[in-house]
Amino acid sequence: MPTPTTLYRIEECPDLYVDACACDEHRNLVFLSVWGRDTALQEFLARLTLGSAENGLDQFHVTAGGRSLPVFPNTDLLEKRTTRQFRGTLFGSLLHCWLFDRRCAQPDLANHLAFALLQREEAPQQRLWPLVMETCPLPLLQHWRDLVLEVLTQHEMLVPLPGALGGVSAWRLALQLDVLEPTLGDLIRRGLLTTEARATA
Numbered sequence: 001m002p003t004p005t006t007l008y009r010i011e012e013c014p015d016l017y018v019d020a021c022a023c024d025e026h027r028n029l030v031f032l033s034v035w036g037r038d039t040a041l042q043e044f045l046a047r048l049t050l051g052s053a054e055n056g057l058d059q060f061h062v063t064a065g066g067r068s069l070p071v072f073p074n075t076d077l078l079e080k081r082t083t084r085q086f087r088g089t090l091f092g093s094l095l096h097c098w099l100f101d102r103r104c105a106q107p108d109l110a111n112h113l114a115f116a117l118l119q120r121e122e123a124p125q126q127r128l129w130p131l132v133m134e135t136c137p138l139p140l141l142q143h144w145r146d147l148v149l150e151v152l153t154q155h156e157m158l159v160p161l162p163g164a165l166g167g168v169s170a171w172r173l174a175l176q177l178d179v180l181e182p183t184l185g186d187l188i189r190r191g192l193l194t195t196e197a198r199a200t201a
Contacts, residue, residue: 007035008165011061011068012047015040018062020166021071022117029073030161030170031117032099041082041095048075064165077101104170107135112175120167125149128158128171135173138181143197147187155179 007017016036023029034041050056061068082097100117107114114135118127129145132152140148152158152173157180161170187193 006166009063010034010044011063012057013040013044013060016044018165020164020168021062021069022161022164022168022170023069023071024161024172027070027072027163029071029078029099030101030115031104031168032071032073032097033166033168034097034099035094036097038093038095041097045080045097048073048078051075062165069163069165073099074101077103079105107131107173109135109137112136112173112177114173115161116171116173118169118171120164120169122169124160124169124171128173131173132158136175136180137177138184141193141195141197144193147193148184151180151183151187155183 005019007019008021010016010018013036016034018032018034020031020033021029022031034044036044044057047055047057052058057073059070059072061070063069078099079102080097080099082095084093084095101115103113104115104117112135114131116124116128116131118124125145129149132148133140149158152175155176157175158171158173161172164170184193
């Protein structure tokens with residue numbers, strides 16, 4: 001039997017409900033999944049574009065577990081997708097909107113930075129490795145996966161983001177080539193990274 005989805009309130013927009021949210025360490029918005037009627041959702045999106053201007057929002061608060069969590073949206077980095085989920089309900093048509101940092105959809109190759117959104121129960125290696133290979137300008141071989149992911153984690157170039165709500169988890173990939181290149185070179189010289197995949201017993 002599926003677990004019921006917990007819905008969270010946005011304090012500044014009480015007619016909207018959040019079922020998933022992910023932020024970085026500074027509470028900058030990475031991903032938001034929000035539900036509401038068309039008018040309430042459009043008002044929220046319009047207020048975000050106003051920033052700190054009249055009745056605008058340069059931050060908002062999600063209520064979760066009795067706590068008020070601040071969220072700081074950088075609208076210059078955000079993209080949105082909306083879909084009309086339920087028509088003709090008692091409350092009118094309901095819309096589902098996703099707001100997300102564009103680097104969730106397309107890595108910033110110039111700065112070697114990307115975000116990954118995963119379902120909370122997903123094994124991260126399967127989803128994160130293709131993102132690493134796409135973002136990294138250094139040549140990587142498929143069978144290097146586990147060791148390279150370990151290196152990235154040890155040097156905090158690949159970290160899970162704290163404070164995610166709902167069924168989503170988020171990871172940030174921020175490659176430091178001045179650290180990664182000599183580290184991989186050392187592993188190659190030591191024979192730990194090879195051109196041929198080693199057979200496992």
